[in-house]
């Protein structure tokens with residue numbers, strides 16, 4: 844993906860109702876996913892949510908996991924939490940030791956209260972880890988891909 848395309852994929856564009864239409868997800872469900880930390884749409888100064896194409900892809904991926912793979916929200920959240928973000932970001936051992944996300948098996952890294960130096964000043968909405976569900980891969984396929992990259 845070119846830099847320009849990557850930037851436009853994460854640009855906050857759609858209000859909640861449009862995001863609901865594009866992702867075939869109810870407004871109520873989207874609010875629930877936000878509350879549970881499954882998605883992190885952009886918040887305007889007037890406290891409105893705006894969704895990017897990455898957010899829409901993430902919503903579709905959540906729907907797929909619920910409807911086709913039989914997962915519940917806790918299972919999906921745990922799957923997000925298991926994503927080896929430290930490998931994707933290249934965090935050092937020192938970074939990992941001070942990052943809550945490294946040990947959490949229940950909460951996605953972008954919800955961590957204390958993030959490592961590699962992430963602390965990064966906008967999670969634009970991070971490669973948050974953008975992964977663009978392809979909606981299951982965790983095993985993702986791990987196989989990372990394995991090929993680092994071996």
Ligand code: SF4
Pocket residue numbers: 928929932944952953954955958961962965966967968970971972973
């Ligand atoms: S920048 Fe945010 S989404 Fe990316 S690995 Fe760090 S905590 Fe996770």
